[in-house]
Amino acid sequence: MPADTPRSNPTSSAPLLVVQDLCVSFPSRGRMIPIVEHVSFTLGERDILGLVGESGSGKSVTAMALMGLIDSPGVQITGSALFRGQELVGLPQKQLRRLRGREIAMIFQDPMTAFTPVYTIGWQIDEQIRAHERLSRKQARARTVSLLAEMGVPDPARTADRYPHQLSGGLRQRAMIAMALSCNPSLLIADEPTTALDVTVQAQILELIRSLRSTYGSSVLLITHDMGVVAETCDTTLVLYSGRVAETGPTEALFAHPGHPYTAALLASIPPLDGPRPHRLPAIAGAPPAPLERPAGCAFAPRCTYVHASCLPAPPPPLVPTGSDTMIVQRTVTDTSSLESVDPTDQTRPCTTTHNTLTEQSFSETTISRPTQLSACVLPAEGTPLPPGLKNTVPAPGEAVTTTQILSPPTSSASGGPQL
Amino acid sequence: MMMALLRRLGQTVFVLFGISALVFLVFFATPGADPTARIAGRNASPQTMEKVRQEYGFNRPLPVQYATMMKKLFITQDLASYVDRGELVVPEIARAAPVTVSLVCGAAIIWVVLSITMGTVAAAMKGTWIDRGLMMLGLVGISMPVFWLGQVTNLITQSRYHDTWLFSWVPGLGYVPLTENPWGWFKALVIPWVVLAIMFIGIYSRVLRADLVALSGEDFMRTARAKGLSPTRVLLRHGLRTSMITFVSLFGLDFAQLVGGGALLTEVVFGLPGVGRLTYQALTNLDLPLIMATVMYSAVFVVLANAVVDILYLFLDPRVRDAR
Numbered sequence: 001m002p003a004d005t006p007r008s009n010p011t012s013s014a015p016l017l018v019v020q021d022l023c024v025s026f027p028s029r030g031r032m033i034p035i036v037e038h039v040s041f042t043l044g045e046r047d048i049l050g051l052v053g054e055s056g057s058g059k060s061v062t063a064m065a066l067m068g069l070i071d072s073p074g075v076q077i078t079g080s081a082l083f084r085g086q087e088l089v090g091l092p093q094k095q096l097r098r099l100r101g102r103e104i105a106m107i108f109q110d111p112m113t114a115f116t117p118v119y120t121i122g123w124q125i126d127e128q129i130r131a132h133e134r135l136s137r138k139q140a141r142a143r144t145v146s147l148l149a150e151m152g153v154p155d156p157a158r159t160a161d162r163y164p165h166q167l168s169g170g171l172r173q174r175a176m177i178a179m180a181l182s183c184n185p186s187l188l189i190a191d192e193p194t195t196a197l198d199v200t201v202q203a204q205i206l207e208l209i210r211s212l213r214s215t216y217g218s219s220v221l222l223i224t225h226d227m228g229v230v231a232e233t234c235d236t237t238l239v240l241y242s243g244r245v246a247e248t249g250p251t252e253a254l255f256a257h258p259g260h261p262y263t264a265a266l267l268a269s270i271p272p273l274d275g276p277r278p279h280r281l282p283a284i285a286g287a288p289p290a291p292l293e294r295p296a297g298c299a300f301a302p303r304c305t306y307v308h309a310s311c312l313p314a315p316p317p318p319l320v321p322t323g324s325d326t327m328i329v330q331r332t333v334t335d336t337s338s339l340e341s342v343d344p345t346d347q348t349r350p351c352t353t354t355h356n357t358l359t360e361q362s363f364s365e366t367t368i369s370r371p372t373q374l375s376a377c378v379l380p381a382e383g384t385p386l387p388p389g390l391k392n393t394v395p396a397p398g399e400a401v402t403t404t405q406i407l408s409p410p411t412s413s414a415s416g417g418p419q420l
Numbered sequence: 421m422m423m424a425l426l427r428r429l430g431q432t433v434f435v436l437f438g439i440s441a442l443v444f445l446v447f448f449a450t451p452g453a454d455p456t457a458r459i460a461g462r463n464a465s466p467q468t469m470e471k472v473r474q475e476y477g478f479n480r481p482l483p484v485q486y487a488t489m490m491k492k493l494f495i496t497q498d499l500a501s502y503v504d505r506g507e508l509v510v511p512e513i514a515r516a517a518p519v520t521v522s523l524v525c526g527a528a529i530i531w532v533v534l535s536i537t538m539g540t541v542a543a544a545m546k547g548t549w550i551d552r553g554l555m556m557l558g559l560v561g562i563s564m565p566v567f568w569l570g571q572v573t574n575l576i577t578q579s580r581y582h583d584t585w586l587f588s589w590v591p592g593l594g595y596v597p598l599t600e601n602p603w604g605w606f607k608a609l610v611i612p613w614v615v616l617a618i619m620f621i622g623i624y625s626r627v628l629r630a631d632l633v634a635l636s637g638e639d640f641m642r643t644a645r646a647k648g649l650s651p652t653r654v655l656l657r658h659g660l661r662t663s664m665i666t667f668v669s670l671f672g673l674d675f676a677q678l679v680g681g682g683a684l685l686t687e688v689v690f691g692l693p694g695v696g697r698l699t700y701q702a703l704t705n706l707d708l709p710l711i712m713a714t715v716m717y718s719a720v721f722v723v724l725a726n727a728v729v730d731i732l733y734l735f736l737d738p739r740v741r742d743a744r
Contacts, residue, residue: 069645073547093651101648108646113639116658117739118665127657128647163738179647 014085016187016219017043017066022079022089024058024065032076033291035061036243037316039079041236043187046213048220050234050251052227052266054288058243059223063189065089066221067106068096083187102132105180109192111172115164121148121172122160125179132183147178150215151208170201177208181216188212189221194229206233227270231255239263242288242299244316262300424734424741432727439719444486447708454478459708493716499709501702509713513695517717519595520694522605523686524678526613531620532671536660538621539628544655546633555629561622570615570689577611593691612690616683620674627670631663665737669729676725680718 022039025032036058043049051059064070065077066088081088083104088096100106108114115124125147126140135143141160148156151174164172173193180188190209194202210233212218222234230237230251237255238248239262247260258264268282286303289295296314301307311317448455457464460472473479477488492499497510538558542551577587589607596604635641636659644654684696695714702710733740 067646069642097648097650099648100646106643106646108639108643110639114643116640116644116662118662118737127649131647131649131653163742165739166742176643 015042015044016047016084017221018080018082019043019062019066020080020082022062022065022081023077024061024070025076026072027074027076028292034243034294035291036065039238039240039243039245040319041238041245041248043219043221043236045186046217046219047236048210048213048222048234050230050237051221051223051240052225052230052237053240054225056242056288056291057240059225059240060191062240063106063191063221063223067100067104067189068093069100069106098132101128101185102183103185104187104189105183105185107173107176107180107188107190107193110196111169111176112164112196114176115172117164120161120163121167121175125160125175125182128179129182143182144178147182148175151175151178151181152204153178168201169197170204173197173201173205174208177205177212181212181218184216186218187221188218189223191223192225193222194224194226202229209233227255227266239266242294243291244299245319246300248319260300261304261306265305425731428727428730432723435723436720439723440490440716441486443712443715443719444489447711448476448478448485448489449482455708458706489712493713499713501707501710509709512698512710513713513717516693516695516698518597519692520679520681520683520687520696522595522598522609523612523616523683523692523694524675526609527616527620527678527683528671528675530613531617531624534617534621535624535628536667538625539632540655540660542625542629543632543636543659544651551629555626558622558625561618562626563622564618565685566615566619567685567689569618570612570686573611573615574689595692595694609692612686612692615690616678616686624667624670628663628667631666632659635659635662665733668732668736672725672729672732673722676722677718679725680721681714 019042020040022036023034024036025034027033039058039062041049041051051062053059061070066081066083068088068091070077077089079089083099086099088099091099115121119127122141122144125144126137129135129140129143130137133140144160145156148159153159153171153174159167159171159175164175167175173196177193188209193209194205197205206229209220209222212220222229224230234251236248237251239246239254239260241262246262247254247258249259254263255267258267262284265282265284269284271281272278284303289299289302295301295312296316298304298307298311298317301311304311455476456469456473456478459476460468464472476492477485489499493510497508499509501507501509501512538554542554545551574593577590578593581587582590590611591604591608594608596608598605632655640662641654641658644658645651649657679695681694681696681699683694684700686692687694687697688700695717698710699714699718701707702714
């Protein structure tokens with residue numbers, strides 16, 4: 001049975017999850033609105049991949065599509081998502097159901113509403129265990145209690161008998177993680193697991209998620225809009241903008257040398273913890289486009305300060321790898337699944353979308369040099385004044401709109417973001 | 421938990437007092453109208469008038485009048501209807517109540533079972549023909565007035581097609597006590613049950629469907645699906661169970677008002693001597709003691725049913741348990 005890939009001997013070299021050209025479109029008023037366009041990424045065993053983006057950038061939809069949880073009528077999901085070699089896109093619900101909770105588990109954003117209010121926490125965790133394994137009520141409860149204990153829940157046996165509303169947000173999220181881990185899944189999708197929590201609890205939960213890969217051997221797909229969370233937690237980062245991949249690469253490299261103006265702007269809008277304070281925190285002007293009004297070319301172009309004529313026409317610029325390995329890879333539009341090599345010295349190629357080199361090593365060992373072959377929309381050298389656009393959103397009264405802001409150099413210390 | 425129950429009970433008593441005082445004031449202390457004449461009935465002799473005035477204390481202050489009325493209603497239970505030649509009111513209600521309770525309970529069972537089935541099936545098949553068909557059926561049920569439907573069924577089962585094999589079992593209009601003849605009781609009531617239930621089936625199935633559909637967008641339903649549960653289990657154990665909170669509150673109110681006399685039209689159409697019909701008669705004769713008694717009876721039921729619903733809430737919704 002394809003759903004029952006033996007868990008004990010996964011092909012060690014093969015990545016756990018390979019997503020290729022995932023597109024999700026929802027129908028609205030007779031036409032299809034693309035919410036997620038051509039998202040591709042690879043998640044290795046025990047890797048933590050951060051999916052970053054603003055609200056509406058398609059992070060959650062991507063995750064829901066992987067879980068097969070999108071059931072609105074007429075939705076179109078294309079592309080491929082290979083989980084342990086098994087295609088998830090188009091998999092019948094019955095088989096998906098066997099994977100859900102057992103192989104791929106999900107942690108949701110708001111632990112307040114993610115539990116059914118009328119059952120105890122323990123009942124709900126038992127339910128998941130018993131849905132996938134033949135265990136008696138007693139055995140299931142025993143496992144629930146030990147899981148809660150491992151998640152750092154005090155007095156787990158009593159907590160299991162409490163209702164969701166009786167627990168604090170942090171405890172509820174721990175219970176949620178315990179539930180997600182109850183069948184020892186190999187992939188954990190965490191959809192903004194810390195957004196609804198206060199900062200101290202956030203740090204604890206992130207610590208817990210980080211520790212999961214050593215204790216449970218889980219890979220994590222962490223969805224967040226918090227660059228700080230990504231910097232602290234993820235091995236690899238994928239920046240989504242308006243349903244498209246803006247940039248992807250090892251977290252440290254991406255934070256140290258953001259290749260895409262959007263990433264750079266996101267990082268620049270994190271208040272620096274040390275060093276001179278900027279007079280005004282840079283912000284990205286404008287708002288992300290609605291899916292229907294998404295520009296034909298680079299989706300970020302209307303807000304980009306480095307915008308350039310070649311960014312504007314359709315199709316959206318392809319992904320280009322940067323870094324020490326200077327081979328440029330172009331995704332052709334006609335055959336979206338194939339990757340085609342292009343001359344690395346081709347300076348005319350628009351490269352709104354850059355792609356930090358993916359390395360197999362952990363990011364701490366990697367040194368990634370800045371690419372030299374990127375055209376117009378690469379960020380200027382450090383210290384160069386930023387053109388208008390990365391400006392203050394609210395000028396002080398009587399003050400002219402600041403037109404230049406020094407982008408604080410994205411050094412490795414900045415990569416920590418706000419330490420949570 | 422115990423404290424919550426006690427507090428609820430205290431509120432119930434308080435509400436009942438309020439209702440009784442209000443009804444008393446409306447019917448007996450309306451300025452410009454002498455309740456003595458009304459109780460004594462039309463063309464009563466001066467002696468009767470005097471007797472009534474003495475008995476109810478209408479020549480004494482209002483609080484005393486109220487206390488006398490309550491005493492006659494609840495303690496001595498000798499409140500008599502003068503219009504109806506001294507018929508004691510309380511036993512009259514005691515005779516009518518089982519009829520109404522039989523009618524309403526049977527109908528309630530039918531409407532709860534059918535509306536839950538219809539609502540759940542429609543929600544599960546949202547957007548399909550089955551869903552649309554069931555909801556249309558519900559709308560038809562709501563749109564048919566119970567007195568019209570009752571008359572039509574009577575017409576069919578009692579006269580036009582009574583002699584056919586299909587309806588020859590239908591007894592004549594009226595009530596057969598359960599203690600006397602259970603089968604007769606069932607036969608006499610089954611058609612009124614269905615007729616009374618039809619409107620409620622329509623309302624409840626539509627409400628339940630809407631509730632279930634709204635719940636399906638909730639985070640916890642998504643969690644349940646992400647856990648790998650079957651759609652049936654997600655719908656029933658998570659969706660329906662949560663919907664029951666709304667359902668029960670709606671049911672409690674409707675059930676109470678029906679037992680309290682709201683099934684009047686059904687009772688009249690099918691010739692069932694229930695509380696509704698009694699109230700109707702009391703109102704047409706302006707039989708004040710009987711009105712007082714039936715209104716109090718009905719209020720007791722509504723308030724009690726509300727208390728029961730609140731207690732059920734404590735069991736259904738753990739959040740309410742702690743809020744108190």
